[in-house]
Structures are given as structure tokens and as C-alpha cells.
Amino acid sequence: MSNGYHCGVLFAALAVSSFGVCSQHALASGLSASDRPQVIEAIVEGLSKDYVFPEMVPPIAEALRKGLAAGRYDQDELGAFADAVTADLRAAGRDRHLRLRVAPQGPAADVPAVREPPDMDRMRMFGAGSNFGMSRLEVLPGNVGVLEVSGFHPVEFAAQRISDAMAFLADTDALIIDLRRNGGGAPETVAFLATYFFPEVPRVTLIELRDRDGRVKEAITTAPMVPGRRYLGRPVYVLTSKKTVSAGEEFAYDLQAHGLAVVVGEVTAGGANPGADQRVHPQFKLFVPTMQAISPKTQGNWEQVGVTPDAEVPAVSALAEAHRRAIDRLLESIDYPPRRAALEQAKSTLASGD
Numbered sequence: 001m002s003n004g005y006h007c008g009v010l011f012a013a014l015a016v017s018s019f020g021v022c023s024q025h026a027l028a029s030g031l032s033a034s035d036r037p038q039v040i041e042a043i044v045e046g047l048s049k050d051y052v053f054p055e056m057v058p059p060i061a062e063a064l065r066k067g068l069a070a071g072r073y074d075q076d077e078l079g080a081f082a083d084a085v086t087a088d089l090r091a092a093g094r095d096r097h098l099r100l101r102v103a104p105q106g107p108a109a110d111v112p113a114v115r116e117p118p119d120m121d122r123m124r125m126f127g128a129g130s131n132f133g134m135s136r137l138e139v140l141p142g143n144v145g146v147l148e149v150s151g152f153h154p155v156e157f158a159a160q161r162i163s164d165a166m167a168f169l170a171d172t173d174a175l176i177i178d179l180r181r182n183g184g185g186a187p188e189t190v191a192f193l194a195t196y197f198f199p200e201v202p203r204v205t206l207i208e209l210r211d212r213d214g215r216v217k218e219a220i221t222t223a224p225m226v227p228g229r230r231y232l233g234r235p236v237y238v239l240t241s242k243k244t245v246s247a248g249e250e251f252a253y254d255l256q257a258h259g260l261a262v263v264v265g266e267v268t269a270g271g272a273n274p275g276a277d278q279r280v281h282p283q284f285k286l287f288v289p290t291m292q293a294i295s296p297k298t299q300g301n302w303e304q305v306g307v308t309p310d311a312e313v314p315a316v317s318a319l320a321e322a323h324r325r326a327i328d329r330l331l332e333s334i335d336y337p338p339r340r341a342a343l344e345q346a347k348s349t350l351a352s353g354d
Helices: 037-052 054-070 078-093 120-128 155-168 187-195 247-257 315-333 337-352
Strands: 099-102 136-138 144-149 174-177 205-210 216-221 236-238 264-265 275-281 284-289 292-294
Touching: 037 054, 037 078, 037 275, 037 284, 054 078, 078 099, 120 155, 136 155, 144 155, 144 315, 155 187, 174 315, 187 205, 187 216, 187 247, 205 236, 205 247, 236 247, 247 264, 264 315, 315 337
Parallel strands: 144 174, 174 236, 236 264
Antiparallel strands: 099 284, 136 144, 205 216, 205 292, 275 284
């Protein structure tokens, strides 16, 4: 099974800073009036070649050309231009993954809209600054573990951090996985972490990546093995917010669809389909969804609708709600007096708000 990054396909992060992407406003101004129509036409060409929803290209093209004619993109500053174009891309395409961004200076393409492979060295450097997405590790009162995952970095970088985290949490009685700040990433890394919650056999296809003609190009399955013990037979809760997007949504969707976790929090952002960057100008890249991510379990996905929580509460309250639910579940099954006493104390503390 190929890695989602190696084949040039990833679940894009909507957060500008995710996975080493430079800030929209990090580069100096330098866009000429003649550049603007060239970028717009390169975007249209790129969408025509690769966009997974070809029927949406004509209305997107019309919206972009109208925006250009109306002066909405009359921005000299690169980031402001990219933001204006992105807003129209998403509005016309109804697709949260479509995005034009300022990119490090690249060569002028002989052919517009050339797909570019991701910069793995840059991703490694960026990921190291956030522990490759493993942002928080804690055991709450009542022996309830918490793992916050802020992003799904390439599996070759993140696998060791994930296995270390799961080893730390191996003896907890329940687990909360916090995805409220998760900006997306690699489907292979989603599968690696998800594998800890599935029995060893049979391997399960989590997501099929289907092209614009509906053909399955890649199946993302649970891994054949993971280091350490799997996290089986214990309550698992996944926290979401309206900012949880893309690969973060996929993890919540997968575990919910297979009955392996209770999702607590807010309806997620609704960006399902993976894709790749295209160089549309020496100073701009366009992210284009090139596949549909379809769950064989549900025959659907979370595109535009998001993942609906099992327990819908404000994101700020999701951790406390999941902790309370975990303690209640554990009190139903744990008879050992010292453990029950600890659970009762934790429940009392939560009820008092201390």
C-alpha cells in the first residue's frame, strides 16, 4: 500500500500553517496586472485536468473570470490576491479543499498547472516542531487517557511518535483522542493510528480513493501490524470541533462508522477529498482535490456535511463531557473497590467543577 504523500495525494490542511506551508502573507508584494489573468487561466486549466468533480469546472471558471473582470483580484500583494481567489474558488465549487496559496518561488512552468510532489524535507522540519502532531499526552483522574493529535504528518515521520504515545496509554481504562485543533494530513497516518483500535485480523479498508470516473485508485487499509498492544475492549471518545478538518475528520468518521468510538463535540468542517498541489505560477500553488474519499462501510463521506457527533456539545466543553461519560461507563464495569473509589472521586470532582 503506497503512502498518501508519495503518490502525491493528501488530505489538505485548511489551516494555512499546517505541514510547513508558508504564510499567505510571508512573501513580499510583486504581482503585476498581467500576471493576474495568467494565474486565473492556469487555475482553470489545472482544474480541467485534475479536479475530481469536472462538472464543477465551468461554474468555477465563470466565477473566477467574473471576479477578475470585476476587479476583485486587483491586489498587488501576493497573499491578498491568493485569499480573494480562494474565497471565490470555494464559493463557486462548494469545496473547502480548493485553495490558492503563496508558495516559495519556483520555476516558471513551460506548461501551466504542473502537479508538484510534496517537499518531504520541509514537512519533516515543520513536523518536528510539533512532535509530529502528538501535541498532548496525559492521564486524567479515573485512569482516563488523553491524546491530542493536532495533525497527521507523513507516516514515516509520525509512526514512532504514535507508537510511543499508545505505549504510554496502554494501561488506561478509557481513552479520549482530541482532534479539536486537527488540521488534516496524510490518510496513511490516519490508518496507522486507527489500527490500534481494530482487531488484528481481518485488515479493514477504511477509505477508497476514487478518481473522477469513479474508479478505485487506492485503498487505505488498517496496517498489518503496529508496535505494542492494540487498544481494544475499552471506551474510546473522539473530540471534534468545527475546525476539525480533512484527515482529522476521517479519523473520527472511520472510528464512528465502525462503532469503535463515541464522537463528542461539534460538527466538523466538511472537507473530505484528497488531492495534490499544482504550480500555476512561479509564486503560487493551487491545491486541487483529485480523488473522492469513500468509506466502504457507509458508501459515503463527510464532504460538505462534516462528521456529526454522537454527543453534540460546544467544543470547549467536549473534554469534560467525554471524561464524564468515560467515568460513567467505567463505573458500570469496574468492581474492584480501590478503583471504584478513584472513579467516584473523579466523578465528584467533575460534578463540582473543580
